[in-house]
Structures are given as structure tokens and as C-alpha cells.
Amino acid sequence: MSDTPLLANLWHSVRDAGDYVADLRHPTIRLGVTGLARSGKTVFITSLIHNLLHGGRLPFFDAMAEGRINRVYLEPQPNDEIPRFDYDRHLDELSGTPPVWPSNTERIRQLRVTIEFESNTVLRKALGQDRLHLDIIDYPGEWLLDLPLLNMSFEEWSAQAFSMSAMPERLSLAADWRAMVMALDPLAPQSEKNAEKLAQLFRSYLLSCRDDAHALSMLPPGRFLMPGELAGSPALTFSPLQLPGNGRAPKNSLWQMMARRFESYKTHVVKPFFKEHFTKLDRQIVLVDTLSALNAGPGALNDLENTLTAILQCYRPGQNSWLSGLLGKRIDRILFAATKADHLHQSSHERLRHVLKTLTERASERADLAGARVEVMAIASIRSTSETHITQGGETLPLIKGIPLKGETLGDRVFDGVEEIAIFPGDLPENPDKTLLEGRASPENGEEDIRFIRFRPPRLETGFDGTPMALPHIHLDHVLNFLLVDYLE
Ligand SMILES: Nc1nc2c(ncn2[C@@H]2O[C@H](COP(=O)(O)OP(=O)(O)OP(=O)(O)O)[C@@H](O)[C@H]2O)c(=O)[nH]1
Numbered sequence: 507m508s509d510t511p512l513l514a515n516l517w518h519s520v521r522d523a524g525d526y527v528a529d530l531r532h533p534t535i536r537l538g539v540t541g542l543a544r545s546g547k548t549v550f551i552t553s554l555i556h557n558l559l560h561g562g563r564l565p566f567f568d569a570m571a572e573g574r575i576n577r578v579y580l581e582p583q584p585n586d587e588i589p590r591f592d593y594d595r596h597l598d599e600l601s602g603t604p605p606v607w608p609s610n611t612e613r614i615r616q617l618r619v620t621i622e623f624e625s626n627t628v629l630r631k632a633l634g635q636d637r638l639h640l641d642i643i644d645y646p647g648e649w650l651l652d653l654p655l656l657n658m659s660f661e662e663w664s665a666q667a668f669s670m671s672a673m674p675e676r677l678s679l680a681a682d683w684r685a686m687v688m689a690l691d692p693l694a695p696q697s698e699k700n701a702e703k704l705a706q707l708f709r710s711y712l713l714s715c716r717d718d719a720h721a722l723s724m725l726p727p728g729r730f731l732m733p734g735e736l737a738g739s740p741a742l743t744f745s746p747l748q749l750p751g752n753g754r755a756p757k758n759s760l761w762q763m764m765a766r767r768f769e770s771y772k773t774h775v776v777k778p779f780f781k782e783h784f785t786k787l788d789r790q791i792v793l794v795d796t797l798s799a800l801n802a803g804p805g806a807l808n809d810l811e812n813t814l815t816a817i818l819q820c821y822r823p824g825q826n827s828w829l830s831g832l833l834g835k836r837i838d839r840i841l842f843a844a845t846k847a848d849h850l851h852q853s854s855h856e857r858l859r860h861v862l863k864t865l866t867e868r869a870s871e872r873a874d875l876a877g878a879r880v881e882v883m884a885i886a887s888i889r890s891t892s893e894t895h896i897t898q899g900g901e902t903l904p905l906i907k908g909i910p911l912k913g914e915t916l917g918d919r920v921f922d923g924v925e926e927i928a929i930f931p932g933d934l935p936e937n938p939d940k941t942l943l944e945g946r947a948s949p950e951n952g953e954e955d956i957r958f959i960r961f962r963p964p965r966l967e968t969g970f971d972g973t974p975m976a977l978p979h980i981h982l983d984h985v986l987n988f989l990l991v992d993y994l995e
């Protein structure tokens with residue numbers, strides 16, 4: 507299959523013969539937006555759309571910079587079975603008084619944006635191509651981490667989950683769940699009560715791993731953390747167990763009950779997601795809260811690298827025979843973006859990118875990713891800080907300025923959500939390999955920890971005529987260019 511989108515679109519058109527003419531004139535790109543919980547998916551999509559709709563500052567988005575974008579608007583999405591991405595609600599939250607960050611979203615969502623443009627290629631002009639449908643599909647990154655489960659038996663998965671729970675950064679968090687597993691006889695008759703209790707303890711352990719203080723990310727099964735519409739269903743009421751003795755369990759034992767549910771999770775939850783959604787994506791952006799992992803220490807960074815490897819493996823055809831059988835085409839561009847770069851001064855943005863680049867390079871080597879173009883950027887979907895500096899003893903110190911969220915603390919200080927402050931956010935070390943090994947900056951070398959304070963989103967400005975000004979951002983234009991440039995030539 508060709509790598510060029512024009513030919514790729516021809517191919518899709520031939521497949522869906524009914525839409526042949528329409529598709530050629532108005533191609534569609536399906537962009538997957540993913541990332542673990544709180545990585546910044548909702549804020550990213552909202553700001554991206556707002557910037558497109560309201561002509562934001564996007565100097566490095568070629569089609570926009572060349573004045574070839576005529577109109578951008580939202581249209582009804584093509585897939586009725588996927589809930590709509592609630593752009594209006596999220597924008598309302600961001601434009602409130604005071605503005606607040608959007609609420610959590612735990613499900614797959616979709617939104618269609620149509621871009622009317624003037625092509626600068628003879629072929630596209632001849633085809634009358636003047637419109638691109640951009641279908642954005644927002645889904646939890648946790649769900650991608652379930653792919654390896656398809657190649658595992660319940661016994662293998664149990665053994666892996668048990669050994670992971672014994673890692674130093676996890677052991678104390680897993681203590682209650684491990685204690686119950688060890689106290690139970692898995693060969694005893696099945697019991698819904700025990701299944702529920704075990705599943706609940708297992709889920710609490712995974713949730714506490716995800717807390718800011720630990721910031722661990724490799725926590726399958728994905729729906730335990732992001733259940734979507736499946737919360738409370740039997741397909742999610744299971745937990746790894748330890749199989750004693752000869753590895754055989756009687757038919758109606760607790761072990762068999764859990765093994766059955768593990769298999770139905772794979773059949774009814776994991777496979778349909780990959781089959782119905784994942785295999786239909788053309789391009790992908792993976793948002794990574796790299797700063798939170800840096801803040802939490804070496805265990806979290808290590809874990810993040812494993813997570814990125816697992817995510818990248820989903821894009822590797824041939825890695826999973828079940829999946830590669832379904833992949834009619836291949837995702838040809840993947841962008842990894844370190845989000846929330848506005849927590850750092852711009853002098854550290856390149857270093858933040860470098861940290862994520864090092865992590866993804868190591869992960870891509872392990873995933874042996876053939877074919878797809880992978881890019882790494884540091885971005886802020888919504889810039890909540892501005893930059894300033896102070897001069898102290900002849901030395902200039904870069905600062906960031908913003909309004910910390912109510913309840914945020916710095917030392918003994920508790921912020922009220924109104925007062926603006928300027929702080930030195932800390933530098934990221936120049937050498938990311940060292941950072942990755944040690945987890946954080948080393949004060950003995952004069953490096954400081956990052957001061958990670960959450961800031962309030964900025965007030966949405968309006969122009970003289972009351973029209974909203976686009977949301978401030980860092981590098982969203984680079985993101986758009988990487989993902990769309992060849993579709994808009
Ligand atoms: N300063 C800053 N904070 C951000 C930015 N993007 C996200 N955040 C913060 O990160 C939080 C999570 O962002 P969301 O966009 O809701 O993350 P998500 O990936 O959709 O999270 P789930 O819906 O829980 O999966 C927000 O509430 C903000 O506090 C950004 O560009 N700048």
C-alpha cells in the first residue's frame with residue numbers, strides 16, 4: 507500500500523465503492539488522540555479545535571500560514587455509535603468565571619471537523635479536492651495496554667501481575683490485595699463475594715499506583731481504571747490469582763471462574779475495541795505527561811518506558827497475529843507529545859522533548875517499529891503561564907507567572923486560586939540519559955527539582971467585537987503540520 511495519503515484515499519474509496527466519488531473529492535483522515543488518564547487529551551482536542559475555528563496563531567501550520575485555509579467548521583460525526591466529543595461543554599468550562607479545566611472523560615469520543623482549503627497540487631485541483639474531513643477519535647491510552655493480554659493465558663497473566671506487584675514501588679500499595687490472594691484457596695468453589703472483593707482490592711491497588719506520588723502507568727487491564735460503560739459488569743469482576751500445585755483447577759473453582767472472566771474480557775472488551783476502532787485510524791497522537799513521571803522519580807520513568815513500548819507494539823504489524831490480520835492499512839505517522847510544557851520556562855522545552863524522545867527511542871527499538879514516521883514534541887495545549895525573569899547578584903533567573911489552582915501548595919504556602927505568582931520552575935538537566943537513570947535532578951550538581959504547581963487556565967479573551975480569541979498554546983501548529991501537512995498540500 508502506498509504511503510501517500512492521496513493514493514491511500516483512493517484505496518479507501520475503492521473499498522467503499524458507494525462513496526467513491528464523494529471520498530475522492532472530500533477525503534477523510536481519522537486521527538486517534540490517546541494518552542493515559544490526565545495526560546491532557548480533552549484539553550488538547552478542545553484547544554486544537556478552538557484554534558482551528560477561531561484562526562489561532564499557527565505560524566508553523568503551512569496551509570494556514572500560506573493563507574490556503576478558507577473555512578473550518580464542525581459537522582455531524584460519521585459514526586452514530588460513538589458518543590460525541592463534547593466540545594461545547596469543555597469550552598464552557600474553560601470560559602467560566604473563573605475558568606476551570608475540563609472534567610474527566612472515560613470513554614471513547616468522536617468529533618468531525620471539516621477544513622475547506624485550496625490545494626497547491628495539480629492532481630488535487632484536477633480532482634476538485636477542496637475539503638478535508640478530520641475525524642478526531644479520543645480514547646483512553648489504558649485500553650492500548652490490553653493488547654498483550656490477547657497473547658496470554660489467565661495463568662501467565664496472573665504470574666506477571668503478581669511479580670509486578672512485588673516491585674519495590676508497588677509492593678506496599680498492593681499489600682491488601684496480595685494478602686487476600688494468598689489467604690484464599692483458588693481451588694475452592696467459586697464465590698461471587700470473593701470475586702467482587704478481590705476485583706475491588708486489585709482495582710484499588712492499580713488506582714493508588716496511578717496517584718501523583720507514584721505516577722505509575724503500566725497498569726492493565728485498562729478497563730479497571732477506565733471502565734467506560736462497563737463499570738460494575740462481571741466482565742470486569744476478576745483478579746489475578748496464584749495457582750498452587752500441579753496447575754489444574756476443578757471446574758467450578760474460583761480459579762476457573764476468574765479464568766473464564768479474563769477470557770470474556772479479552773473477547774468482549776479488548777478485541778472489539780481494536781477491531782472496531784483502533785484498526786480504522788490513519789494517524790495517531792499519543793499525549794504523555796512526562797513531567798509528572800519526572801516528578802515522581804525513577805520507578806515512574808521506568809514504568810513509563812515500559813508503557814510506551816507496549817503502546818508502540820500496537821502499531822507494529824506482525825507483533826500480534828490476531829491484530830495484524832485485521833489491519834487493512836497501517837498508521838503511517840505517530841506523534842508523541844510531552845504535554846503541559848507551560849509548567850516550564852521555554853529554555854527547558856527542548857530538554858523536555860529530549861527526555862520523551864529518549865524514552866520513545868528506547869521503546870521503538872524494543873518495539874521494532876517499521877515504516878511509521880515517529881515524531882516527538884513538547885507542547886502545551888493551553889498555555890496557563892507567561893514568562894518573566896529576575897536578576898539576582900548579576901545572574902538572570904527565568905521565571906514563569908500564573909495563578910495556581912486553589913489548594914495548590916508550595917512549602918507552607920497554600921494558594922487561594924486568585925493570587926498570581928512568579929516562580930522559578932526548575933531546570934531540566936541537560937543530559938536526559940542521566941535524568942532517566944536518576945529520575946530527577948541532583949541538587950548536589952546545582953540542579954533543582956521541577957516545581958510542579960497546577961495553574962488555573964487562562965481567561966478566554968474576546969476581541970473588540972466580542973468574538974473569542976483563540977486559546978494560547980505552545981507548538982500546536984507544529985502538531986497540526988506534522989499530522990496534516992500532506993493532506994492539505
Ligand atoms: N498547564 C497546563 N495544564 C494542562 C494542560 N493540558 C492539561 N492540563 C492539566 O491536566 C489535567 C488533565 O487534562 P485533561 O485534558 O482533562 O486530560 P485527559 O487525558 O482528558 O484526562 P482523562 O479524561 O481523565 O483521561 C487538566 O485538568 C489540567 O490540570 C496544558 O496544556 N497546560
Ligand SMILES: [Mg+2]
Pocket residue numbers: 547548549609610611612
Ligand atoms: Mg479526558
